[in-house]
Amino acid sequence: MGLWNLLFTPSDFMPHGYCYLWNPGLVWLHVISDALIALAYFTIPVVLILLIRKRRDLPFSWMFVLFGVFIVACGTTHVMEVWNLWHADYWFSGVIKATTAAASVGTAISLVRLMPEAVLLPRTSEWIKANARLENEIRDRRDLELDLRISEANYRQQAELLDLTHDAIFVRSLSSSIVYWNRGAERLYGWQREDAMRKVSHELLHTEFPIPLAEIEAEVRDKGAWEGELVHHRRDGAPIVVSSRWALQLDSSNQPMRILEINRDITQRKMQEKKFRNLLESAPDAMVIVNERGQIQLVNAQTEKLFGYSREELIGHPVEILIPEKFRGGHVAHRQGYSQSPHPREMGAGAELYGRRKDGTELPVEISLSPIETEEGTLVSSTIRDVTERRHVAEALKASEERLQMAVEAAQLGIWDLDLTTDRAFRSLRHDQIFGYHSLQPEWGAEIAERHVVPEDRELFRSSFADAIETNGFSMECRIRRAGDHSLRWISAQGRLCRDLEGKPARMMGVIADTTERKHAEQELELHRQKLARSNFNLADVNKELEAFSYSVSHDLRAPLRHIDGFARILKEEHASELSAEGVQHLDRILAAVTHMGHLVDDLLNLARIGRKELVRRTVKLDRVLREAMADLPPEAKERKIDWQIEPLPEVECDPGLVKLVFLNLLQNAVKFTRSRQEASIQIGTLARDGNLTFFVRDNGVGFDPKHADKLFGVFQRLHSERDFEGTGVGLATVQRIIHRHGGEIWAESQPDRGATFFFTLGDLQTERHHKSGEVKLAKL
Amino acid sequence: MPNSEAVEILLVEDNPSDAVLAMHALEKSKLANKVCVVSDGEEALDYLLCRGNYSDRPLQTAPSLVLLDLKLPKVDGMEVLRELKSNPRTRSIPVVILTASKEERDLVQSYKLGANSYIQKPVSFSEFQEVVQQLGMYWLLLNSRPPVAAFSESSD
Numbered sequence: 001m002g003l004w005n006l007l008f009t010p011s012d013f014m015p016h017g018y019c020y021l022w023n024p025g026l027v028w029l030h031v032i033s034d035a036l037i038a039l040a041y042f043t044i045p046v047v048l049i050l051l052i053r054k055r056r057d058l059p060f061s062w063m064f065v066l067f068g069v070f071i072v073a074c075g076t077t078h079v080m081e082v083w084n085l086w087h088a089d090y091w092f093s094g095v096i097k098a099t100t101a102a103a104s105v106g107t108a109i110s111l112v113r114l115m116p117e118a119v120l121l122p123r124t125s126e127w128i129k130a131n132a133r134l135e136n137e138i139r140d141r142r143d144l145e146l147d148l149r150i151s152e153a154n155y156r157q158q159a160e161l162l163d164l165t166h167d168a169i170f171v172r173s174l175s176s177s178i179v180y181w182n183r184g185a186e187r188l189y190g191w192q193r194e195d196a197m198r199k200v201s202h203e204l205l206h207t208e209f210p211i212p213l214a215e216i217e218a219e220v221r222d223k224g225a226w227e228g229e230l231v232h233h234r235r236d237g238a239p240i241v242v243s244s245r246w247a248l249q250l251d252s253s254n255q256p257m258r259i260l261e262i263n264r265d266i267t268q269r270k271m272q273e274k275k276f277r278n279l280l281e282s283a284p285d286a287m288v289i290v291n292e293r294g295q296i297q298l299v300n301a302q303t304e305k306l307f308g309y310s311r312e313e314l315i316g317h318p319v320e321i322l323i324p325e326k327f328r329g330g331h332v333a334h335r336q337g338y339s340q341s342p343h344p345r346e347m348g349a350g351a352e353l354y355g356r357r358k359d360g361t362e363l364p365v366e367i368s369l370s371p372i373e374t375e376e377g378t379l380v381s382s383t384i385r386d387v388t389e390r391r392h393v394a395e396a397l398k399a400s401e402e403r404l405q406m407a408v409e410a411a412q413l414g415i416w417d418l419d420l421t422t423d424r425a426f427r428s429l430r431h432d433q434i435f436g437y438h439s440l441q442p443e444w445g446a447e448i449a450e451r452h453v454v455p456e457d458r459e460l461f462r463s464s465f466a467d468a469i470e471t472n473g474f475s476m477e478c479r480i481r482r483a484g485d486h487s488l489r490w491i492s493a494q495g496r497l498c499r500d501l502e503g504k505p506a507r508m509m510g511v512i513a514d515t516t517e518r519k520h521a522e523q524e525l526e527l528h529r530q531k532l533a534r535s536n537f538n539l540a541d542v543n544k545e546l547e548a549f550s551y552s553v554s555h556d557l558r559a560p561l562r563h564i565d566g567f568a569r570i571l572k573e574e575h576a577s578e579l580s581a582e583g584v585q586h587l588d589r590i591l592a593a594v595t596h597m598g599h600l601v602d603d604l605l606n607l608a609r610i611g612r613k614e615l616v617r618r619t620v621k622l623d624r625v626l627r628e629a630m631a632d633l634p635p636e637a638k639e640r641k642i643d644w645q646i647e648p649l650p651e652v653e654c655d656p657g658l659v660k661l662v663f664l665n666l667l668q669n670a671v672k673f674t675r676s677r678q679e680a681s682i683q684i685g686t687l688a689r690d691g692n693l694t695f696f697v698r699d700n701g702v703g704f705d706p707k708h709a710d711k712l713f714g715v716f717q718r719l720h721s722e723r724d725f726e727g728t729g730v731g732l733a734t735v736q737r738i739i740h741r742h743g744g745e746i747w748a749e750s751q752p753d754r755g756a757t758f759f760f761t762l763g764d765l766q767t768e769r770h771h772k773s774g775e776v777k778l779a780k781l
Numbered sequence: 782m783p784n785s786e787a788v789e790i791l792l793v794e795d796n797p798s799d800a801v802l803a804m805h806a807l808e809k810s811k812l813a814n815k816v817c818v819v820s821d822g823e824e825a826l827d828y829l830l831c832r833g834n835y836s837d838r839p840l841q842t843a844p845s846l847v848l849l850d851l852k853l854p855k856v857d858g859m860e861v862l863r864e865l866k867s868n869p870r871t872r873s874i875p876v877v878i879l880t881a882s883k884e885e886r887d888l889v890q891s892y893k894l895g896a897n898s899y900i901q902k903p904v905s906f907s908e909f910q911e912v913v914q915q916l917g918m919y920w921l922l923l924n925s926r927p928p929v930a931a932f933s934e935s936s937d
Binding site for chain 2: 551558559561562563565566567568569570594595597598601
């Protein structure tokens with residue numbers, strides 16, 4: 001209370017106006033100044049508060065508060081100055097001043113402490129500059145936005161344009177991830193944009209690269225682009241060949257950014273190319289395509305085959321390497337001439353042309369040329385055909401014609417070639433000679449020829465000709481009356497029809513020959529044949545009769561013999577007691593006669609059988625056949641002392657059964673006729689005689705008189721009495737028949753009591769074998 | 782004629798002289814009482830197939846041997862042989878061809894038709910006697926035959 005009183009209790013001090021002596025001017029100067037200062041001071045904090053409230057972002061806002069308090073305090077002191085002019089509240093005023101002082105000092109200290117931070121605050125000029133920059137930036141951005149909007153529109157337009165193209169276009173990042181995919185790509189590959197985006201293109205399309213992808217990418221990096229052919233696969237898996245162009249997009253700092261790939265479907269073209277290529281490759285002829293400078297541009301497989309060069313060795317080289325050296329110079333000139341006025345034509349104008357193989361050999365060829373207009377200029381396509389075979393054929397034909405000519409001359413054939421429309425014929429001289437002329441007649445035709453034919457054969461002549469039109473040829477024989485001597489001759493004529501392109505008969509060509517001699521020979525032969533047929537017929541009859549006879553003999557003649565023998569024997573054995581000794585003797589004679597008769601019948605039957613039996617020829621060792629025959633000899637042969645001298649015998653082809661009979665008969669005879677010898681000797685062997693191997697059987701028996709030798713082989717012919725030597729007289733006849741049936745000969749040499757030798761051969765067929773075997777035999781001996 | 786049950790040999794022979802000689806030879810071999818002689822092919826078939834004059838003969842009995850000549854009246858030997866060998870009932874009866882023929886075609890044909898043996902009658906009677914004796918010895922004593930029933934029952 002004390003303080004309050006002290007402050008506000010009126011004191012004894014004099015108001016301050018007194019100091020101014022109440023000079024009104026002075027008082028009011030102070031009053032007004034202080035009032036204005038106070039008003040200003042009070043206004044400032046209000047503004048500052050407003051500022052702070054509006055700009056909360058301002059730094060050091062507490063400074064403004066402090067400053068505001070300080071200013072209000074200052075303003076209050078000035079109010080107190082005015083108050084104290086009239087009131088002397090100096091204590092109160094002093095407190096106010098002290099408060100103001102505290103606020104001032106606090107503010108000053110704060111300001112000093114704030115100083116370093118406040119220095120860092122931008123200065124106003126910088127603010128202004130920054131502002132200007134900002135404005136520029138804002139303007140630029142606005143422009144850019146505008147540009148962007150324009151380019152976006154452009155871009156959309158371009159994209160739409162890209163969509164319009166048929167080509168498949170896509171853009172992919174460096175990692176091959178697709179970032180753009182046009183309609184063309186959708187159409188070509190069947191993948192929609194949404195399907196394709198962000199896919200790896202090579203995986204999506206199963207791309208097949210002609211060269212490693214790394215190489216392509218290297219080229220794209222180096223040159224910024226690549227072109228080539230790729231195989232892509234559609235969504236359905238179908239492969240398509242595309243002509244592909246890659247372009248590298250760089251960013252503003254020239255770094256690779258993206259790759260644009262433009263693909264055109266050339267599958268169809270490729271197939272056509274392949275077809276064309278196949279066609280070219282499968283062409284039977286060699287094809288060589290040459291440019292205007294004569295360099296080979298293209299060859300087919302046949303060219304490689306024909307010339308022995310590989311494709312690589314030919315492409316780009318002058319076509320002259322396919323031409324023999326000696327023609328090369330000329331060819332260059334020809335080639336240049338051709339390129340002046342190219343047109344399809346055969347090369348060489350009929351001359352023989354030759355090609356040259358890689359190995360230097362030459363081959364005859366035929367060449368046709370034709371120009372091909374291309375964007376690379378006029379190319380010349382040459383088709384080359386190997387005519388080696390054709391030349392050979394032509395040569396062979398010529399040789400064949402020469403041979404034919406010789407044959408025709410040798411065979412004395414006349415040649416004719418008749419034109420059916422004019423009835424005029426070309427002939428050889430021999431042709432006209434056959435018709436009896438010494439030289440070629442000026443005119444000849446079918447009609448003239450017919451006049452030479454004898455009237456009886458003219459119908460045949462005409463019909464043969466007429467038939468030839470149907471059957472394309474004829475062959476006939478007819479008689480002609482020769483010009484000059486009017487002699488009758490047989491001719492044979494053969495003709496062949498030639499038709500024109502329309503198939504109408506145009507010409508007839510052929511040969512004629514004089515066959516009179518042959519005809520006569522044929523007629524004679526025919527006569528003989530008929531005679532032979534007649535005698536064969538008779539022979540067959542005889543054979544049949546003989547067969548019937550021998551059958552009858554074997555059955556019917558033997559039966560009564562059997563009966564006679566049977567009953568005679570029963571009589572002798574069971575009824576001998578009822579007969580006289582003479583009667584028994586007669587029975588014995590009957591039995592002996594029957595036995596003999598039996599042998600006769602058997603031998604005769606054998607003879608007949610051999611006559612009609614077919615020979616069964618086999619290759620056999622005669623040694624064996626001989627052994628078999630010896631085994632069948634009567635017991636006498638073994639019982640007696642006989643010196644057998646047997647040479648080795650060869651292998652021959654014969655009927656072994658019959659040859660055995662030959663040996664058996666001859667040996668039986670030898671045994672029989674040496675019976676009287678104390679030391680019988682029988683030799684069997686072979687000897688060469690007139691080139692024929694001859695067999696012999698020699699004995700030292702009784703022999704025979706050579707003057708009867710002709711009777712030796714006759715049936716029932718005997719040179720000895722039955723009393724001395726038994727026998728039927730059929731044996732040697734049988735032997736001879738067997739030998740004759742083999743085509744051999746048999747004969748005998750003998751002197752009475754000096755032994756006999758029988759020789760025989762088995763025909764010519766075995767001669768060769770005999771010689772060979774004979775040599776072997778000699779070597780053995 | 783002997784009792785049919787005792788018949789061991791059927792001799793088919795048309796020539797009476799041959800028949801007499803054959804019987805004589807068989808007598809020597811003590812076989813004559815077991816022989817039945819027929820003189821033609823037809824009769825031989827009637828006998829063996831029990832028909833005609835022989836229809837009373839029991840089927841079960843069959844001779845042990847048929848001696849068959851080829852040249853026979855009416856039905857010849859080949860025909861008899863063919864019929865016997867194609868008939869199941871008579872197929873097993875041994876048939877020996879005893880003939881004068883030495884023809885190869887007869888020989889071949891006989892064996893083709895199933896003859897059991899083929900013998901040419903020798904001219905010499907003593908040889909013939911020997912042949913007959915051997916035939917009797919072989920076919921009647923040595924040879925074993927299946928029972929007739931085994932064949933008559935067979936369906937073929």
